[in-house]
Amino acid sequence: MTLQATARAAAATLALLFPMAAHAAGADPAAALQAALAKAPNAAPARNVILFIGDGMGVSTVTAARILEGQRGGRDGPSNNLAFETLPDGGLVRTYSQNALVTDSANGASAITTGVRTVNGALGVDGGTRRGVCEPARFVESIARRAKREQGKAVGVVSTASITDATPAALYAHAADRDWHDDTGLPPEARAAGCKDIASQLVDAPDEVRMDVALGGGLAHFIPTVIGGARKDARDLVAAWKAHDGAVFVQDAAALEQAAKGEGQILGLFAPDHMLRETGRAARARQIPTLAQMTAAAITRLSRAPQGYVLLVEGAHIDKAHHAGLVAEALNETVELSKAVAVAREMTDSADTLIIVTADHSHGLVINGGDRDEPVLGFIGGSDDEPRLAGDGKPLPILTYATGPGGPPAGEARADQTGLDIAAADQVRQAGVRLGSAAHAGEDVPAYADGPAAYLIRGSMDQPYLFQVMRHALRLPLDAPAK
Structure with missing residues (x-):
């Protein structure tokens, strides 16, 4: 089955696959209660962890996207369910940062992936960091880097943003400033202190923590100005990636599908900076993969790893559309994230795969009222x-x-x-x-979960707690060994 067909099939069969989800608002309440009572907590270790982050996906965004998807499908909007809303466990997550009431994506993603809050604008570093000040002693390890180093798991990251953007970068990089995408943004004093730009960190990572799959935008940050990129240090990081044994580089959906069948590490960069939103992709660039297709490709490749895998998938354009005031686009992108979650659920087994869907922060979207069918x-x-x-x-x-x-x-x-x-x-x-x-909004964001340790996702949680649930599910020790 092609990646596109997989995405379509997952969306079409979701209702059949998960008819008795305990939290499905549109289900018969009595039946939903019986399903909840019958569900036993899964306390087994997780072989795989898939973390979905809807950037800027607050509760009002989920509600509005749910209604929109239902109305477009000819269903009752308020009782519709997005794919991740049928996950049986969940709660609310607090999203403040070390220095701000309202977080940004850098701290939000870092808190989730490392278990450590930092300051707004920084990622993969501890809370004592000053934005823009390179201090390698403050680097902290992500769940993916630990899982690969300590357990030999495969690791991957997928985003519709530049792969060097704050949320995906938090999985593999350390940066006192999220804007250190390439060498042009890295100050000389930071370089002298031992820091590297984010794109270089992805490519130059030691084998023991190197990403096995990295899919998104951001090509300009990886290639020099002489061939249309942004780098002024003349480094061609795409060539450096391909120089690793078996590693491949792809730029369209067909090449990605083929690469996913192989064993090599995959770097897919599908735009100079951020990828197109789905409306633009569908109209002008169908050869570029959707978020669901990238998710399917990543799972296809990573699932062959003997020890399992850790994967982060970000729906980035929810946030970017909200910032621009484009509410229809933000809700479209939330539905696209839902499709990616549906694909992941179809391709994995909840007996051994923990899936968590959450957001790094919210946005100030307000639902003012109206009749139910408007x-x-x-x-x-x-x-x-x-x-x-x-x-x-x-x-x-x-x-x-x-x-x-x-x-x-x-x-x-x-x-x-x-x-x-x-x-x-x-x-x-x-x-x-x-x-x-x-502006971002500071209210709590939702978290939804299924699989090993998903029953621990409940109530009111701090963002770093999600890291601890993933760590526990993978049976990683509480304290990371010295680097």
Whole structure:
């Protein structure tokens, strides 16, 4: 089966595969209770761990995406379930950083993957780090690096962002500044103190911790300016990757599918910087893999590892679309993450594979109300042509942002959007306060889980606790051995 066919099949058969999920809101409540009572905790060790991070995927984003997916499928939106909402265990996760009430992706991903909070803007380092100050003594190890070094597991990372972006980089790199993507962003004093740019860390990693699969965007950070890249040190990191025994480099879906059948380590870079959002990919670049296809390829390759694997999959454009005020795109990308989770569930066995789905932080998306059957991307009340009017005499969208580029300019009132197609993918959504980029939000984010140790994902949790659950599931010792 091709990667594309696998993705389609997983989405189509999800309801058949998981009909009795304990938390499925659309299920009969009595049946859901019986399923929960019948489910025994899985206390066995995990052979594999798959961590999904929906960047910026707060509770309101999940709710709105659930409704949108259901409505597009001709179903009742509020009682619909995204693939990860049928995972039987879950809770809420607190997301603050060492120095801020509201975290960014660097600290959020680091807290999850290393068990250590750091400052906003830094990744793979401890909480005493000062952003931009290189101190190798403050490096901390991720769950993937430990699993490979101590247990011989295969490791992989997948993202729709540049593979050097904060969330994927937290799995394999140490950086006092998330902007050290390549040599042009690395200050001379940091280089002198022993720090390397993030792209170099991915390629130059020792065999004992090197990623076996790395898929995403960011090609420019790996190649020199003379061949269209960003690097000024003349290093060709793609060539350096391929110089390793059996390692391969791919740039399209067909090549990725073929490489996944082999034994070599795979680097796939499908865009100069971040990959296209799904609407752009589907319209202009179908040869580029979807998040679900990249997930399938990574699992195909990693699952042949004798000792199992650890995989991080990020849906990056949820956050990036939210920042731009593009709510339709953010919800589309949440649905794409759901498809990737469906693929992972189809390709793995919950008896030996722990799957966790969570977010690094939330966004200020607000669900203002509306009738149950109204299009979630539209206005409150009636049809989009004749919506009910708010107190200012203007229609109010069901979804708005607390902050963002859709806020009114200083001294001006909220715009009247009567007659506009506010559901369009490129339509900037209204916000309460105008900011050039919508701000992250600080409320707790959801976590969903299934598999070994999933029963430990419950209640109110601190973000580093997720690392401890993964560590326990893999039976890694509490303290990492000295590097």
